[in-house]
Amino acid sequence: MNILAPLGAKEEVEMLAESGAEEFYCGITPMEWMEKYSPGVWINRRNPYAGFPSFKDLKEAVRQAENYEIPIFLTLNAPYYMEKQYPMLIDLIKRCTEEVGIKAFIVSDPGLMVAMKNKVPEAAIHVSSLAAPMNTGSIELYKQMQVERIVLPRSVQLNEIPALKEAAGDVELEVFILNDGCVYEESFCMTTHSAGAFCSQSQWDYEPFHSDGNKVLSEKDFKILNDQVNDYREFVWFVNDCNCQIANDGLPLGPCGLCSLGKLEKMGVDSLKVVGREGAPYRKLASVQMVKAVIDQVRAQASEREIEKTARKIRNQPQYCESGLMCYYR
Template sequence: MKVLAPISRLEEVDMLVSSGAEEFYVGFIPYEWVTSFTSGIWMNRRAPQASIPSFEEFASLVDRAHTYGVEVFMTLNAPYYVEVQYPILLEIVHRALQAGTDGFIVSDIGLMIAIKDRFPDATIHVSSLATPINSSSIHLYRELGASRIVFPRSLSLHEMKEIIDEGGRELEYEIFILNDGCIYEEGFCFTTHNQVGAFCSTTNWEYQFMSSKGKQLNFHEQTALGRHLKDYEDYVWYTHSCGCSVSNHGIPLGPCGLCALPDIYRLGIDSLKIVGREADSYRKLASVQLVSSIVKSVRAGMEDEEVKAKAKRIRKTPEHCQSGYMCYYR
């Protein structure tokens, strides 16, 4: 059960490793991609500023991480790619392998096949964007040569256990543990969080309550629907990291699975993903320290209830924890 941390700068390696990072995932977007397809066509599931633009810096980051024995995985997890993009992508994979990259997080099945065909020994991690939500999908990805499955946020721990038991324990499994959510099933969403922002993260709508027959609802019906809408607005706010905010104590707010770590540990999950390649260095640092602290307690055999109490105590925002909206695995 390793702590998988986001990283986007060489200067962050030492800081994050010393704080508890045990694996890294990183984006790389070369100049050739931007000039060929523009910055509006994302090469991975984050805007270009969340990725390293220089291959020299990327290679140095891999080298630096390896001095600590920390593996580095490259994100190639756009929902899909078109044929004309494959030559650039495969050249990037080739250069990344030469630099010692330990694996590739991929969502597009065609790219998985292309990578394994050209580089049979390359390690493939199936992105949550590939929607591995049942045992049949796990069997498929295993046949395509995948080594690790990244479970989508929408699955419960019980569902994950059923999939792992049926899909096979020879694969590695990864789950989300901190920061950011998606109110839909991310693998079925083909929009992008571009300059205009994510349409799913706003609830500033103009609307009118009407019945299915076009009649206005009565007072009690409008009141009930109003409460329901307020609940939905709260859910969206929490899912999107409480407005991308931090607590007064500097702890990132938003989706969190820390209280479930004892169950996650018993489930045999291999990697705990902290979201936030686009975040500033401080947010990454605080996130890694938070997750690492609870992971160490679980490894040391701390009782389940004590783990939950410690996680909530470190967060120091009991009102958010009690809401239930921040829990990945409630």
């Protein structure tokens, strides 16, 4: 299993590579795209300023990564693109493949995948989690498109992965391992966070109604509703990186799958995705170091129990781990 780290600037390459990153992924929003479609129309699933500012900087990052024999993958994972946007995207893909040295493209729009196969057949495709590859039927579909890797959505659980791996065959599988959740199933989300992540807000006011339209609820019914709302708010708090906080020891909080690394390795998972292209360099560094510390246990053939113990010790948040709400793989 490789550690796939987020990259936001060429200055981060050495720091993350020396800390254990074995693959990188990043975004770029060319000025031509912003001039034509505005910064509010995202070319990938992060705002334009979370990626590289220029092809020159991206090419320098690729050059530095090559010194470590680390490939860089580029995100083109907006939920969908308009057909009239395809020519600009294909030109970008050609340039990044032939001149920059990008090894693969993380894509969610099946239409763009088809266009890539027709126009730039040498460009490798990694199917984004936004493309909903969450069952054997979808895996078979993307295999027919001759993709090289499939990124499983966050909602896929451990007991589902073996069947997906069997269906994938020689196609690599990538899973989320650290940072950033999604309140809903992002595979079916047709919006962006350009206007703010309204889905992660839960501190709204509400007025209870009975099913018969009566505003007066019994004390018992009101308590049931209030408990459910509070449970939902707690869930959203965890998904939203524990309200975007960091722990007292400086480590990032939020969704985590470190305890499951032993199981994931036995299932044949190929890559572990650390989320956070837009994050601060220290957050990326600490995240990669956490994954590396647990992966070292896996590679030393420690037992699943020892791996879980190491993961919980590194996290140092027993109350959050016990809740189960901070876990990708519950």
